[in-house]
Every structure is written in structure tokens, then in C-alpha cells.
Amino acid sequence: LAVLLARQHRVVAFDIQKKRVDEVNLRKSTVYDQDISASLASDKLDLQATSDHREAFQAADIVIVATPTDYDTKTHYFDTLSVETVVEQALSCNSDALIVIKSTIPVGFTKQLQELHKTDKIIFSPEFLREGKALYDNLHPSRIVVGARSPEGSMFAELLKDAAKQKDVPILLTHSSEAEAIKLFSNTYLAMRIAYF
Numbered sequence: 001l002a003v004l005l006a007r008q009h010r011v012v013a014f015d016i017q018k019k020r021v022d023e024v025n026l027r028k029s030t031v032y033d034q035d036i037s038a039s040l041a042s043d044k045l046d047l048q049a050t051s052d053h054r055e056a057f058q059a060a061d062i063v064i065v066a067t068p069t070d071y072d073t074k075t076h077y078f079d080t081l082s083v084e085t086v087v088e089q090a091l092s093c094n095s096d097a098l099i100v101i102k103s104t105i106p107v108g109f110t111k112q113l114q115e116l117h118k119t120d121k122i123i124f125s126p127e128f129l130r131e132g133k134a135l136y137d138n139l140h141p142s143r144i145v146v147g148a149r150s151p152e153g154s155m156f157a158e159l160l161k162d163a164a165k166q167k168d169v170p171i172l173l174t175h176s177s178e179a180e181a182i183k184l185f186s187n188t189y190l191a192m193r194i195a196y197f
């Protein structure tokens with residue numbers, strides 16, 4: 001997403017690992033994805049990275065949270081601590097920013113965060129990306145789902161659509177819990193297909 005949006009917008013990526021921050025600032029990909037590597041090497045991107053959350057969040061219009069939320073098969077829960085931490089940091093620096101969660105989270109989680117922080121500026125938008133094809137899949141999305149039936153939700157959906165090469169992308173604005181369920185069902189369906197084949 002950072003590489004996708006940095007083609008048209010100023011993007012400041014935040015990461016707690018200095019090595020990853022340095023790699024982005026040296027225009028090296030932190031994940032295996034040939035399109036991301038090529039774009040970082042040759043495209044004109046307004047992208048920088050920092051390990052200072054205040055530097056990343058203070059002037060942001062939108063904060064996109066894409067942190068790991070591994071599922072624990074023993075407790076049957078997602079580890080959402082990293083998402084909660086970033087949301088709290090973002091709100092403490094900038095209560096006006098729209099916070100968009102991209103991480104996989106349990107159904108009802110976004111609503112809980114909205115109630116906890118007394119704001120409707122926290123929304124969920126699932127991503128449907130293949131490993132090693134993240135930039136391609138963002139440039140050619142099968143659909144854009146945003147869990148907010150609001151002007152902010154519409155604005156974020158249009159931002160993603162505008163950044164995509166494919167312009168006839170279907171947009172679905174839902175309630176946050178519906179968007180969370182769509183992501184979980186999509187992951188389950190993919191896992192079932194892999195196991196079947």
C-alpha cells in the first residue's frame with residue numbers, strides 16, 4: 001500500500017524495526033515481491049520511512065494499520081495487540097486522522113475500538129493479496145471492500161480505486177463487522193482450496 005499510494009501521495013511508513021526503515025529509505029523492499037522491488041528502484045515515489053510514530057502520524061490525513069495479527073490455534077484468538085498499540089499511538093498524536101485497519105482481525109473488533117476510543121474515525125478495509133504479488137493485486141484489485149458506510153469510507157475506497165490501474169473495480173461499502181467477516185471467509189475459502197488441491 002505504501003508503494004501504491006506513494007505514486008500520487010506523500011507517504012510516511014512507520015515500522016518499529018530500524019532495519020526495515022533503513023531498507024525502505026534505501027529503496028529496497030522489505031518483502032519478496034518483484035513488482036515492489038522494481039517500483040522502489042525506478043518509480044518516482046514520495047515515500048520515506050521512520051521508526052518515530054509521532055513523525056509518521058502527526059501530519060497524516062489517513063493512518064493505515066497493517067501489522068501482524070497471527071491467529072493462535074490454541075486460544076482461538078487473533079493477537080491484536082499490535083493493532084491496538086498503533087491505533088492508540090495514532091490517536092494520541094492526531095485525533096483528526098482517519099485510521100484504516102488492514103490487518104486481519106476478529107468480527108466486531110473495529111466496533112469495539114470505536115466504542116473504546118469514542119470515535120467513528122476508525123474503520124476496517126480488508127485486503128485480498130497473494131504472497132509475492134501485493135503490488136500487482138493492489139494495482140488490479142478484484143474488489144474494494146470498506147467497512148464504513150460514510151463519507152470517509154467512500155473517500156478511502158475512491159483513493160484505492162484511483163491508485164489502481166484497473167478502473168472498473170467494484171466497490172462495496174459495508175458495516176465494519178460485515179467487512180471483517182468478508183476477510184475471514186475469504187481467508188477460510190483460500191485455505192480450503194489450498195488444502196483441497
